[in-house]
Amino acid sequence: MEQRIAEEGLADDIESTGKRRINDYGEIRLLLDSIERNLPWVRFVHLCVHDGQIPTWLRETEFFKRKIIVHEHSNYFDADIRLPTFNSFVIDTQIKNVPGLAEHFIFLDNDMFFPRPRAPQEFFSPAGMPKLNFRLVKQSRYAGELLWKQVYLRENRLCSEAFGQLDRNPELIPLLDHGPLPTRKSVLTDTHKLFESHMKSTAKHSFRHVNDISCYIYRLAQIYSGQFERSKYALGFFEVSDFPTAIKPYLKFDAVCLNDNFDEQCGEEFVSDVTNKIVRLRGNLCELYDRSGT
Numbered sequence: 001m002e003q004r005i006a007e008e009g010l011a012d013d014i015e016s017t018g019k020r021r022i023n024d025y026g027e028i029r030l031l032l033d034s035i036e037r038n039l040p041w042v043r044f045v046h047l048c049v050h051d052g053q054i055p056t057w058l059r060e061t062e063f064f065k066r067k068i069i070v071h072e073h074s075n076y077f078d079a080d081i082r083l084p085t086f087n088s089f090v091i092d093t094q095i096k097n098v099p100g101l102a103e104h105f106i107f108l109d110n111d112m113f114f115p116r117p118r119a120p121q122e123f124f125s126p127a128g129m130p131k132l133n134f135r136l137v138k139q140s141r142y143a144g145e146l147l148w149k150q151v152y153l154r155e156n157r158l159c160s161e162a163f164g165q166l167d168r169n170p171e172l173i174p175l176l177d178h179g180p181l182p183t184r185k186s187v188l189t190d191t192h193k194l195f196e197s198h199m200k201s202t203a204k205h206s207f208r209h210v211n212d213i214s215c216y217i218y219r220l221a222q223i224y225s226g227q228f229e230r231s232k233y234a235l236g237f238f239e240v241s242d243f244p245t246a247i248k249p250y251l252k253f254d255a256v257c258l259n260d261n262f263d264e265q266c267g268e269e270f271v272s273d274v275t276n277k278i279v280r281l282r283g284n285l286c287e288l289y290d291r292s293g294t
Contacts, residue, residue: 025240025274027111027258028055030282034114036063037289041120044069046098046105048076048091050084071098081203089151089208092215093199096188104128107181107215111258114180115236115250115285122231122254123182130182130222131231136172150210152176155217162194163224174223179235180255181219184227191221241270245280247288 035042044067047054051072058064073083076097081090095107104124123131139156142149156173166172192199195213202212222228236253238244239261250256258278 023260023271025258025260025271025278026282027113027278029057030113030258030278030285031108031110032058032061032063032068033282033286033289036067038114038117042067042106043102044100046071046101048073048095048098069100075099078203082206086207087202087205087209087212089202089212089214090205092218093192093202093213095215096185096192101185103185104130105183105185107183107218109178109215109257111240111260112180112255113258113285114255115247115253118254122233123180125229128184129227129229130184130187131233132182132219132223132228133231133233134174134177134223136167137175139171139173142173142176147208147210148214151208151212151214152216154211155213155220158195158198159217159220159224163221166224174220176216177219177235178237178257178259179233181215183218183222187222187227188218191218194221240274243277243281245277245284247284250285 032045035045046069048071051074054070058068073085073091073094076099077083077094078097081094085091095101106123125131139153142153153173160166160170166174195217198211198213202209205212233254234252236250236256238256238258240258241261243258244250
């Protein structure tokens with residue numbers, strides 16, 4: 001990673017080249033546990049990783065043997081993308097290429113989990129439309145120099161130009177939601193074609209760039225084009241610098257995100273502390289699962 005930063009002459013930026021872009025706290029165990037226990041109807045989990053980055057502990061689980069399909073980046077990325085990439089936005093643009101991906105699927109990051117059982121009809125309507133919950137907020141909510149805010153505002157502008165405004169007030173845009181995204185493979189393909197030049201530009205960046213396209217473009221494309229149905233889904237959002245290890249705070253949510261916040265110094269002690277807290281949280285959740293019989 002340091003060599004690539006030097007090669008590309010990039011400044012030390014906590015959002016794009018900071019270590020939190022590659023830190024592993026073990027939170028993916030929370031995600032996989034919760035899918036196995038609370039979404040047993042899921043047929044397959046497509047796990048997308050850089051070549052060779054499959055945790056040893058995962059290979060030993062029955063869940064891995066039954067449902068997890070591993071896809072290494074070199075096997076499905078477009079040929080012109082330089083690997084390894086340290087830009088999650090680039091990875092997002094390649095999901096459309098994942099072999100065997102169903103038309104209807106749930107797009108997940110490794111920092112999410114489901115604290116209680118969810119049914120398929122909570123994600124998709126009987127007609128196959130993705131179910132989304134959002135409210136409109138003023139664009140000024142995302143004012144500032146943070147890279148992700150600039151990317152999100154730009155994506156809203158692109159979708160507004162392509163599909164039209166969502167409201168008579170042009171200042172209103174959907175509240176950003178970093179949680180599970182029910183979507184369709186055809187939406188990803190169509191969105192990629194619609195914004196192809198922006199996707200290609202993103203693919204050239206090994207690290208996050210202000211002119212990139214992120215995974216939020218898929219959610220926004222569904223909202224602006226009207227390809228969704230409303231849901232009452234509730235997302236719990238916690239920063240990894242300060243999240244509870246007890247169960248109760250999570251049970252009122254349908255899904256939870258443990259966000260790796262930007263304003264924390266990310267030394268070894270910080271990583272170790274977060275990892276230990278996630279281990280405790282996972283233990284408490286597994287105890288709850290076993291006790292409830294789910």
